[in-house]
Amino acid sequence: MKARIDDIEVLRGIAILCVLVQHIPDIFPWSVSPSDPPRLGWWVGVDIFFAVSGYVIARQLLPALAAAANPEARWSVIRAFWIRRAWRLLPAAWLWLALILMAVCLFNESGVFGDLQTNLEATAAGVFQYANVRLDRVFGVKPYGVSFPYWSLSLEEQFYLVLPLLVLLCGRRLLWLLLLIVLVRFAIGNLGSAFRVEGLALGVLVAIAQQHNRLAVPDWFGRLPPWVRLALIPAVLWPMLLLGKVTGSSPPPTQGIIALFATALLVIAAQDRGLLRLPRPLHGVVLWFGSRSYSLYLAQIPIFWATRELWFRAGVTSPGNGDALRFGMTACVLLIVAVELSWRFVEQPLRRYGAALASRHLAPFKA
Template structure:
């Protein structure tokens, strides 16, 4: 399966992270109620961006990992492929995640006069949960009970890390029955009432993404291609309609709450299915697509950075007010612009200085391990 970047997938990543950024404006950037945000949240809430991320992750990971693992002829070869996958994921995700955990903890100690970053005790516990990848369970336990800490978004990262750890083992255990195991995983969750614990281990969108990746390798996938979306902006219209529908489902106005997460997972998978054809259905080539692709390529860093950036802006505004200096307090749009500018700057620096260098190091390490293994095999064959 080709690992070439799919532009529509990057567009979906951008939409997912922008939705999360907007959702966290109230409560993270603005501690006081902003009437306009309250009105919008009454009719539309874009926290479903996290579920869209899950569907994308399931699809992107599975389209390369499953063929690689299914092509293994021995257990040792399967282990080497799994080890390489884990190493690439670790170098891709952990350096940035740990860096921003450390920076938030430092901000809590040294730049927290307003209390925006929360208490030191909560942040110490949250940092430990983020490093050890159980943040989702801590988040469920703390839900409306006690302070989580400023790194609360790490719950979804922990869930994805757990998926990356267990998915190769699931492929090994289920073998030819993998499709049925994934379908069962989706079906059980769709019809289950989501408690706080089940909300932070929701894997239906991830499983649907994996199923899409498996289907995309079969001839039937091309036969079901939505060619009608070739009409000018037809795919973009579908994207807007589905996004608005999920935003409405995420509000309290949607009464079928038992089916909320499952329905959002299915709609997220629908968008990933359209994107999987790599035909620019969702957004035609052009300046807007390039902008969204840039956001999508930096979406991981943006996701990590947006909360500390919001809290940093709050702290700066507090200090300006305390010093009697002009501040953007009382001007929400100015505050948003400052926060977004900070996020753009920090995410670009993170991408260039942390993400890409560490990703390349991971790829180099995997290549060296492969070369070393090949050399040992060749040496063994020669001696025989």
């Protein structure tokens, strides 16, 4: 099975760019006027990530479990899966949590990083994978701390823990369980928004459909001029952004529909036919963002707030709109450098190490 699908990487790149745009205001110390109209819901990039994650995980895990000859082999596949996931996700996540705590203690003259107690509580939630519980209104929202984006990572990692067990328990009924989960999430709207697993479930359903050769895009679509095919991206993304507008303190009750739009993009990308190939050099830029999307997601808020602390220490204690360019450029440079270092020297080497560990774990069951 092909390890990397460029169109999936493009989709990841689009998703992280959406998330970065959503968090751009975190670069600037000045606040937005409450009378301003609501911004587009760029947070929908997270729902694109959910759909992609469900698909990528399932297209590898489900065939491996189906090919396992006996229960012992199936449990070995599951343990190897968890090993790969742990080494893929946890080292970089824990590194950035440690850097945040260091910044709270040593690089916080402006107070932008908040207090130690809040960040310790948030760090514990990130390490032990309950950050989404901590942020959900159903359970009573706790102070966020710098690591608030970890809510989505906790949700994904909970899903990675549970999905293999559901496959073992449900067998062929997994399809119906996933459909039920999606329907329930549609029914309850934005309630429990930090547990919105419908995107992950839809991604798994896409992988199941592809396994059974029921995920084909018509040939005529591939023969369309490239600019017509690429128009699909803004045509799908724009309604997602409109549906994602937040006019109050609560997310909109349209998250299920947003997940369906994200899944539509996923179906196109999953064809692996270059249907989402962008013009040069834009394609290479978006692939860079896609390949480093995890490090970008982890680093964005610490770097944005470090930018504010740097300029505070430089004497810009009362910034305004005229300082936007230098704040923005500083954040861009710091983010690119930090992400490249994290990706090259933490994420990639330990990902390869985890893959090697998993392969050795599976070796006794290979013919």
